[in-house]
Amino acid sequence: MSSRKSSAFLTAEEMELRLAKERERCDRYLLHFSMIALEWNAAPTKSLLRSFETFLTGRLRLSDEAGFLRTGGIGIILPMTDAEGARKVLETVQSFAGHQSWPIHAEVYTYVGYKGSDTDPTECGDDIEDLHALDEPSESLEMPKEHCKESLLRMVAKPFPKWKRACDIAGAVVGLIVTSPVLVIACIAVKATSRGPVFFKQMRCGQHGRPFAIYKLRTMVVNAEELKALLHERNERDGPAFKMKNDPRVTKVGRILRKVGADELPQLVNVLKGDMSIVGPRPLPISEDMQCASWQRRRLDTKPGLTCTWQISKSRNISFRDWMRLDLQYGSRRSLLHDVELIGRTFIAVFLGRVGH
CATH class of the missing domain: 3.30.70 (Alpha-Beta Plaits)
Structure with a gap:
């Protein structure tokens, strides 16, 4: 040679x-x-x-x-x-x-x-x-x-920045303290209005493809996953992700929680554990991630987050491919100032009721 x-x-x-x-x-x-x-x-x-x-x-x-x-x-x-x-x-x-x-x-x-x-x-x-x-x-x-x-x-992949982990820990601790009254009220409402557990746990695909259990307040009926197969033909989103504007599986309280994004608050625990970040691509269920094209799975180079560009977009009815491209753009532009901007826009989206599923 x-x-x-x-x-x-x-x-x-x-x-x-x-x-x-x-x-x-x-x-x-x-x-x-x-x-x-x-x-x-x-x-x-x-x-x-x-x-x-x-x-x-x-x-x-x-x-x-x-x-x-x-x-x-x-x-x-x-x-x-x-x-x-x-x-x-x-x-x-x-x-x-x-x-x-x-x-x-x-x-x-x-x-x-x-x-x-x-x-x-x-x-x-x-x-x-x-x-x-x-x-x-x-x-x-x-x-x-x-x-x-x-x-x-x-x-x-690029290493996870130390500044980002420090911000995640501080943000998650403050977030849990500040939102604890909302969480308590939401938990009582979920338990009092529908049968089943208060919290919902589901396996999602995390950074580098590592699976983790995501935590949410339950917003659907207890057999939602079984009913999903029956509703597949009514899916309103292209690609592997599932979305219905008037999903019959969602409870009345669940619709309110989704409207203001309160159902996502338990994921602050995921942030503390290191499975997620405050800002990053939304993690997909493993079954949906497995159906993604390989270029789309490049988003897994970045740790998933509570909020990102797609999550707070004025119109979230974009194609699945464009959603994936937004996630890839975030990974290439990741910086402290960009994260602060997205967090600020998230608060605005919550106030305007634009963070629903």
């Missing part, structure tokens, strides 16, 4: 940028790449790392890259390389590690451009690229498949 253009490892920040660029390239042109992730229990010495750099310089191609991973260890990016090719490279790496008495743990991932989407890459315009992607851990050594899939997404 030809020699590398540089023998130095990329920094963790440079590696994240390189992974993101490679992912977008594969998404746009329906290509693929593989990555070898190396980890160890005890950090290698500087001399061992220098020897490893020298080894990689003679082993990898000009287009390959190696660098430190934010999650720990070293990653080796192999463009246009399938799982079999990556495993061959890994064999040589393991051979080097064996000769150096260097115990390593290795995982091989293959990222494949998705060819089964129903969306044309030219439809999204200039602001949002149409991203077709399928995260496929091709080989896992000593780790469950789902964990490996999540690990790859964590490596590719």
Whole structure:
């Protein structure tokens, strides 16, 4: 193989940028790449790392890259390389590690451009690229498949900002204290007017595809999920999400709670637990998320939230694709000022009664 253009490892920040660029390239042109992730229990010495750099310089191609991973260890990016090719490279790496008495743990991932989407890459315009992607851990050594899939997404996605987590904790604590009288009254109203539990719990798809239980005040009859199948033909939304303007499953109190968004208040507990953020894409039920096109699931790079652009839009009757594009736009524009703006607009939407389902 030809020699590398540089023998130095990329920094963790440079590696994240390189992974993101490679992912977008594969998404746009329906290509693929593989990555070898190396980890160890005890950090290698500087001399061992220098020897490893020298080894990689003679082993990898000009287009390959190696660098430190934010999650720990070293990653080796192999463009246009399938799982079999990556495993061959890994064999040589393991051979080097064996000769150096260097115990390593290795995982091989293959990222494949998705060819089964129903969306044309030219439809999204200039602001949002149409991203077709399928995260496929091709080989896992000593780790469950789902964990490996999540690990790859964590490596590719931007890290969750510390400022955002701090704001989430403060906002959730203050929110629970301020809204506690509303919650108490709402709980009494739900319990007094309909049969069933006060709270509703449902599995949703969270950041990096990790499932979590979302909490809400119950606004529907107890057998709402069973009745949903009977109402499927009356769905007023395109795509996998379900919506009916006059859903017969919603109780009278439930309609009031939905109108002002009070049914969402228990999700402040989800924010405290770290499953959700104050601002972020609304999490979909797992059954609906599984029906999304792969480019739409790029929204899972961002932690789901209580409110986001779509949630407070003047018109929420936009197409499902446009909803997904708004979520992707938020992920690319995420900042403290933007979050403050969206929170302010949320309060206005609540006052105007525009946050209903």
